[in-house]
Amino acid sequence: MKIGELANRTGCPVETIRYYEREGLLPAPKRSAGNYRQYDASHEERLLFIRHCRSLDMTQDEIRTLLALRDRPDADCGAANQLIEEHLHHVEVRIAELHSLRSQLKDLRNQCSGAGASEACGILRELQQPGVPQVASEDCAHAGHLHVPGVHRRG
Template sequence: MKIGELATRTGCPVETIRYYEREGLLPEPARSSGNYRLYAEPHAERLRFIRHCRTLDMTLEEIRTLLDYHDHPRQPCNAVNGLIDDHLAHVEARIEQLQALRQALATLRSRCNGETDSSHCGILQELAQPEARELPAEAGEPSHVPGPHGRH
């Protein structure tokens, strides 16, 4: 099958398929005499595996590790458990960060009732104030909480 058909069958955009090939997650397909990529069912299965991992917000490195275990089924799976445990811990930390962010936004929202002009807006006044988080960070430490995709 050509790349367009693979994209349709898996719900994965063509550019993402090419990206996964460049990253070495998806093996290079055979080529037709006209130099078209020709994919087989194993490509679709692997792409579905990768996409499932991405829906779980796994990094490419985590996916690469899981694919290695998938491709070499005689390996003990304790490392797979460890990878998932680590990922779960990351998700838990992110949930805590997001809950703190929600609370900070709710507090900020409570500063304005919307019944005045913006020169007296409590939200804008609060945002203009320096925050404790903006104090110099210790060596190498960021002065803000990373966003949801801030991990390496």
């Protein structure tokens, strides 16, 4: 099948398929005499696996690890279990960070009545205060990475 058909069958944009090929997540397909990519069922299965992992917010490195395990049926599945355990921890840390963020935003919202001149706005006044609130949790520091709002994990 051509790349457009693979895209339609998997719900994955053509550009993303090409990206996964460049990143080595999806093996390069054979080429036709006209130099068109020719995908087969194994590409479709692998792409669906990758998309499922991405729907669980897994990083490319995590997906690579799981694909390597999938490609070696005799490999110990303990590595997959450990990977999911670590990913679950990252999700739990991010949920705690989001709860903290929500609380900070509610506190900020309570600084303004929603009416009046912007020069008297409590939100704007509060945002002008020196220092930035810390959102990173202690777990993040122990996990060996820095917290950047909106981007939690490396990889």
